[in-house]
Amino acid sequence: MRAIVFLLFVILVFLILRFTLNRIIEIRRQNREKNASQTQQASSLNPEEQPMVRCAECGVHLPQSEAYFDGQHTFCSEGHMQAYHRKQQEKHEQDSAEN
Numbered sequence: 001m002r003a004i005v006f007l008l009f010v011i012l013v014f015l016i017l018r019f020t021l022n023r024i025i026e027i028r029r030q031n032r033e034k035n036a037s038q039t040q041q042a043s044s045l046n047p048e049e050q051p052m053v054r055c056a057e058c059g060v061h062l063p064q065s066e067a068y069f070d071g072q073h074t075f076c077s078e079g080h081m082q083a084y085h086r087k088q089q090e091k092h093e094q095d096s097a098e099n
């Protein structure tokens with residue numbers, strides 16, 4: 001009787017492992033397919049159809065893929081990103097000087 005219970009337990013564990021492995025393989029395959037279709041979509045998009053962002057320095061609008069992003073704001077060029085950060089830095093220094 002114990003042997004049968006043990007055998008059933010082994011079969012159960014085997015089935016669970018197989019199921020889990022299948023799930024992992026399936027999820028990985030789906031992710032790969034999703035990534036592949038996303039890159040295809042991105043390359044077929046016109047600049048007009050891309051999401052537009054605004055330069056925090058001069059206010060010009062440009063496609064997100066061409067913008068510079070510092071983690072908070074978007075900019076039309078690296079120069080404007082640096083200029084904006086310099087201004088912020090100066091403003092911060094003025095504020096701390098006044099206080």
Ligand SMILES: [Zn+2]
Nearest residue numbers: 055058076080
């Ligand atoms: Zn700009």
